[in-house]
Amino acid sequence: MELMTTSSYRYEENLQTKIGSLQLENPTILASGVLGVTAGGLMRAWQGGAGAVVTKSVGIKAQPGHPGPRIVGVRGGGLLNAMGLPNPGVKKYLPEIKAAVKEGACVIGSVIGNRSAQYRKVATQLAGTGIKALELNVSCPHVGTFYAQGLKPSHVSAVVKAVSKAIGEEIPVWVKMPGTTDYPRLVKAALAAEAAGAAAIVAINTLPALALDVEAQRPSLGRGIGGLSGPAIKPIAVRAVWELYRSELRIPIIGVGGILDGTDVIEFLLAGARAVEIGTGVLLEGSTIFRQICLQHVQYKQRHGIETLEPLVGGLKKNKD
């Protein structure tokens, strides 16, 4: 079993990164909501070279999500989605996580809920599956009031506290922040998460947006509004990471948004991220995108004469902004 998960670059090329106490073999992580509905989906990304894989966001109860269309491509490689957080409910999802853990994958559990109590209940159940960290999704832009809540320091703080208290210190808690251009608010909410005990900040989720079909003369998505992901949002995600990094925040930052290649990842590292998550890139470049990026990083390290990726993290700070 262990052998299956080893590939040359994974343990030999010095691409390791640490998110607090959690060491990843490389800084690329499968983002939540992509592929990870089943163990097989998580394994596809893991076999594609990911350093870790985040599960689909799961809640207490089974949810079918929004009606279709649930995704639509927009010009220039952007993607809008309104899946509506379909999930089988945490109980039915546990076997999928366990299966992926058994196969050797480094699995991060993603939790969605309305109030602290829900997060706590889901987190408690996930904690026993062998996951290496918990990611609290406080940021879905197309379901109920989740989005607005994710930028409220009080809400974020309450959720993190409730979860940390329930699951103890063993499993680090990451907080996945909303996609927004309101960087000062983003920083405030992240600081609240840190104060409440979060071990890392994940930024950003999709950006609230809208695409219309001019022939149908209505929204392209079943839900109407949707979340924008893909290359379109990268300069916003990089800015978000940078604003977090240069704030008083001290916990590690994981960058997400629009990554398609190794260069994109290095942008995030320079801006202050210690790892990155990749969603739409899996669609646009295939599920071996993780391995491709690792190979590009090996080349980048050689070109720049560095042994590890570590010196890159926050490298921007050494220059002017």
Next chain:
Amino acid sequence: MELMTTSSYRYEENLQTKIGSLQLENPTILASGVLGVTAGGLMRAWQGGAGAVVTKSVGIKAQPGHPGPRIVGVRGGGLLNAMGLPNPGVKKYLPEIKAAVKEGACVIGSVIGNRSAQYRKVATQLAGTGIKALELNVSCPHVGTFYAQGLKPSHVSAVVKAVSKAIGEEIPVWVKMPGTTDYPRLVKAALAAEAAGAAAIVAINTLPALALDVEAQRPSLGRGIGGLSGPAIKPIAVRAVWELYRSELRIPIIGVGGILDGTDVIEFLLAGARAVEIGTGVLLEGSTIFRQICLQHVQYKQRHGIETLEPLVGGLKKNKD
């Protein structure tokens, strides 16, 4: 002179739109900051078929703007810029506007300032040049505190009041809103502008963002941060227009952000815009983009059996969101 500005579609194809009392021959407008440093730049867009042209944003005093690089392309057709509002100061700029007006162009003057008094002084000088409307730029994302101010209802209100009072009722005042994903705040600021006497809302300006060069290991722009424009921001701009349209706002909305073709414009119309501005599209498609879009609109009207573009405006509202 008059003849020079006439082209077949401009007066014959029924593409007219009204922004309050101002009738435009077609709904495409050159966005501020693109080409419009001189009369020649404004005329290039006018000859390219624009229904109106907005000047570069001008302030009281001459400003050289930020050091280069001032623009950088990002993946998928996005553009980041940090020009830094270079402008010769309103006084030196008046001859350029007058020359374009003399050539027959429908010119909109764009004003930038720090406080109300500056907006008022610039606006007063522009008022005498033959411009058809004034656009107040309260939203540049890469210069000083302009960006944050543009979402403050009190600031927006003060600026609009100061200008309206100074120039009287003859010249309608448009307010150009910041690019943001914080739609509730955007709507509040727009409502403040309306209450203060604005004749139209222009949305959106570029989105605050950041792009890095991984070989230089520093920001790609001289200023560091920059404003994101082009196709990448269209789903955010369309959402902004839609949120404004379905709010209590009653004044006309002018959509801006990522327009490259006639289909893009119709998306904005359906979302509630009565006209659109085009910036990056001039770079990506050339300065005849306005004419191309008009031709596409003639075809769209035929295909959908409509006489004018009017029935499209806000057409989305007839469906669910």
Next chain:
Amino acid sequence: MAPRREERISLAAPVAPPTLRHHVTPILEVSKETPKIKAFVLSAPAIARTATPGQFMMVWIPGVDEIPMSIAAVEPDEGHVEFAAALVGEATRHLHKTKRGDLLGLRGPLGKGFELPISEGKPPPQSLLVVAGGCGAPPILFATDSALHGDWEVDVVLGATTESELLYRRRFNCLTHTLVLTTDDGTAGTQGTAVQGAEVLLKQRRAAGAEGYAACFACGPEPMLKGLVKLAKKYELPLQVSLERYMKCGVGICGHCIIDIKGSRVCTEGPVFPASQLYNTDFGKSTLDATGRRQRL
């Protein structure tokens, strides 16, 4: 003017591919094919030009939902595509209420279709067996038509619950001489399942001492496909089956249609799989519902 350089720049922002956004177009024709199934013809030139048998489209019923539908036929020259939908639930109920001129959105072609084996040295005609059960007939119609155009001999087994539900019976009849019909109630053809119908042909062929089929394509309810997989083993028949799973995206990003621990996606690596790839998968065992809950089959 229109300088060359400006044009090049515009290539940096191409529109999304037809697999990611809908081609919205009026229905050209609706026909009631069986009491439960209607066929729809629309103009979608890009799809008609590039689709191969076994591929599918995501069909958007505006204001309702988006559902996967196999491509039943294409006319590349006229740019027409056809699909046939059984009345099943909410989305198909609305679909059945649409009429000529109503708008639908089509996104595709999606997935990987049937693949005719390359005839190593052997010249055509080679023989293909196709088996369609119930509303599995559409991709089989397309595959049959396409194989015949490639000079293959095609034997068709078409099964349904009852005579009136034999989808595309007339069209299959026009295409091929060997059309074996089966119905559960015996109202037409042989009473029994499509699997039994297939076995009859296989036996005949073996008895006549003829060479085996070079390939077999099948689409229909999963129990039928399961039966065929067994049959294929017995007769050493190279079988490809088209699967159905709940699909949320249709392009391989959501993960909802995955059937094994390797992450094989029905929408992308499928919907057509060689039977040999279905060991150690959920095939015949379980499927996910709209929420992602695993259901026994």
Next chain:
Amino acid sequence: MAPRREERISLAAPVAPPTLRHHVTPILEVSKETPKIKAFVLSAPAIARTATPGQFMMVWIPGVDEIPMSIAAVEPDEGHVEFAAALVGEATRHLHKTKRGDLLGLRGPLGKGFELPISEGKPPPQSLLVVAGGCGAPPILFATDSALHGDWEVDVVLGATTESELLYRRRFNCLTHTLVLTTDDGTAGTQGTAVQGAEVLLKQRRAAGAEGYAACFACGPEPMLKGLVKLAKKYELPLQVSLERYMKCGVGICGHCIIDIKGSRVCTEGPVFPASQLYNTDFGKSTLDATGRRQRL
């Protein structure tokens, strides 16, 4: 695996073209060409492969500024490009302090360069006159080299304030037999301006009864170019001149480099313009400074 379809989708998000983002690369060579001018060689294969004489690049001095520089030479096979920068102000001061191995960013090739007239029926060699004044020499060097490769005869006039400022003198000398030097102070060649130098050649040619030059390319200070335009009229010489204007974007979006009421952009429709297109423009009259203020020339 790597399915074909996935690859196609990725085309929907190409990186920005080399005209919109910098190729950041170490300086391979810096050479002091004159007391005021240094030449820089860098590796930029995409630019080296596609640039034509008269085109320019935006050169980024990280942490300082970005400024336009004409391409002086390319070696397409090795992927090298060269430019030469006079010490003028802040950006060029920093540029002159850089050394081999320091990083610069190059964006280009930009604009429209010189165009050799197509020889209607006439076989080469045809004659080209090129005139370079001061730091106008770089694009003229490139044009000379390129025309010679196209079997043109090229007569060169190279002018400067004084002998030591005759940029690329040796390189021009290697390229062509007819190299007329002019200096304001008479320290080398004829005392006088490059325009006067050009007139000497034109007169000689007329006196010898030879056919006129098929074209003339020029780059240098605007007063020199103005003088040449007059000369060209007098001698019916088809003249193309390369202009300089303050450039903020280099790709035609900011409007800072526009020179007439039609909106002709030096960075896009230029920097090289036929003299005939310069009537009713700001040529020889005014230019914009960094703020956009109009300055008399």
